[in-house]
Amino acid sequence: MKMIMLSYNEAVEDEVMGVLERCALKNYTKINGVFGSGETSGIHLGNDIWPGKNNLIFIACEDNQAKQLLACVKELRKTLGKEGVKAFVMPLEALT
Numbered sequence: 001m002k003m004i005m006l007s008y009n010e011a012v013e014d015e016v017m018g019v020l021e022r023c024a025l026k027n028y029t030k031i032n033g034v035f036g037s038g039e040t041s042g043i044h045l046g047n048d049i050w051p052g053k054n055n056l057i058f059i060a061c062e063d064n065q066a067k068q069l070l071a072c073v074k075e076l077r078k079t080l081g082k083e084g085v086k087a088f089v090m091p092l093e094a095l096t
Contacts, residue, residue: 001092002066006057006073007034008085009041013055016085019072020057025065031056041084060092 008016010032020028033053037043044052059069066089073087 001094002061002063003090003092004059004061004066004069005088005090006059006085007036007054007088008057009044009083010053010055012080012083012085015076015080016055016057019069019076020059023065023069023072025059025061025069027060029058038086060094 006016032055034056035045036054043050044054046053070087073085077084
C-alpha cells in the first residue's frame with residue numbers, strides 16, 4: 001500500500017477533486033488552509049503580503065491505484081503551471 005499526499009493551491013480545488021473522482025478514489029483525508037512556501041509556487045501565508053493558502057489530501061491506496069493517481073496528477077500539473085499540485089508517495093503499513 002501507499003500513502004499519497006497531495007499539496008495544492010486552494011484555487012485548484014475543483015481540478016484536484018476531479019482527479020480523485022476520475023481515479024475512483026473516494027476515501028481520503030483533507031486538511032484545508034495550510035501555509036507554506038514552494039520553490040516554484042512561492043509563499044502562501046493567507047495574508048495581504050503573501051495571499052493564498054494550500055490544501056492537503058492524504059489518500060491511502062493500493063499500489064496500482066497509486067500509479068493511476070500519480071499519472072493523473074502528472075497530467076494535471078501540465079495544465080496548471082505555477083498554481084500547481086505536488087504529489088508525495090510514502091510506503092504504508094496498515095494495522096490489522
